[in-house]
Amino acid sequence: MSSLSITLQPADFAGVTLVGGGPGAADLITVAGLKALLAAEVVVTDRLAPRDLLRELEPSVELIDVAKVPRSRFTAQEDINALLIDRAREGKRVVRLKGGDNYVFGRGFEEVLALQDAGIPVRVIPGLSSTIGVPALAGVPVTHRGVVHDFTVVSGHLRPGHPDSLVDWPALGRLRGTIVLVMAVENAGAIAAALIDGGRSEDLPVAVISDGSLPTERVVTTTLAKLGDVIGTESIRPPAVIVVGEVAALGRA
Numbered sequence: 001m002s003s004l005s006i007t008l009q010p011a012d013f014a015g016v017t018l019v020g021g022g023p024g025a026a027d028l029i030t031v032a033g034l035k036a037l038l039a040a041e042v043v044v045t046d047r048l049a050p051r052d053l054l055r056e057l058e059p060s061v062e063l064i065d066v067a068k069v070p071r072s073r074f075t076a077q078e079d080i081n082a083l084l085i086d087r088a089r090e091g092k093r094v095v096r097l098k099g100g101d102n103y104v105f106g107r108g109f110e111e112v113l114a115l116q117d118a119g120i121p122v123r124v125i126p127g128l129s130s131t132i133g134v135p136a137l138a139g140v141p142v143t144h145r146g147v148v149h150d151f152t153v154v155s156g157h158l159r160p161g162h163p164d165s166l167v168d169w170p171a172l173g174r175l176r177g178t179i180v181l182v183m184a185v186e187n188a189g190a191i192a193a194a195l196i197d198g199g200r201s202e203d204l205p206v207a208v209i210s211d212g213s214l215p216t217e218r219v220v221t222t223t224l225a226k227l228g229d230v231i232g233t234e235s236i237r238p239p240a241v242i243v244v245g246e247v248a249a250l251g252r253a
Helices: 031-038 051-056 077-089 108-117 130-137 169-174 188-198 224-233
Strands: 016-020 042-045 062-065 094-098 122-125 151-155 178-182 205-210 218-223 240-244
Touching: 016 031, 016 077, 016 108, 031 051, 031 094, 031 122, 042 077, 077 094, 077 108, 094 108, 108 122, 130 178, 130 205, 130 240, 169 188, 178 188, 188 224, 205 224, 218 224
Parallel strands: 016 094, 016 122, 042 062, 042 094, 151 178
Antiparallel strands: 178 240, 205 218, 205 240
């Protein structure tokens, strides 16, 4: 039986590499992402990136935390863009390390556009998105033959009815597939009500997975009608992935 031998040689890419770090556990980053990270001279990271990997960096690596904590510390995206450009112009190998995947609610493309406008070379290394990785690790498939043929990933950071929301909640209520909600803890009750108003059953199974892939992971199952109350009684805090649909009950009967 042959084995795969991987040598992590320093990368020669001069510019900024956006690395999706995966759901949170250090061993869920891709090989390409790890290779870029270990070759970096500057690492710009945030609170959802795999923190354990940062301990593997050489002491000479400049580590910059640009955390965006809800209702607390906040680094403006424009400041992050400027920081990436500044370090790249110094000739440094820069890695922007994010949780999940850069392009799934990670603002990665905003950073790509800013870097391109500044004439900075940029490349993207995708990561395992928390929207499918976290449910899978918790035993919840987002699709299953004979149960559901589609799934929709939705940001819940704005309440249904908010003037800035781009989500068609009544349309989601009419669909039959799985809904995966992220950034939705605060608005979970209002979202559940909107989905029920749109046609979803009050008894539809829901799985709430907080701190997915980490030792502190919790999985709470409930129904759509009770989702808002359960978020409060169970003291669920972000980050959490909420899976709405029949798949949420599979394997948990």
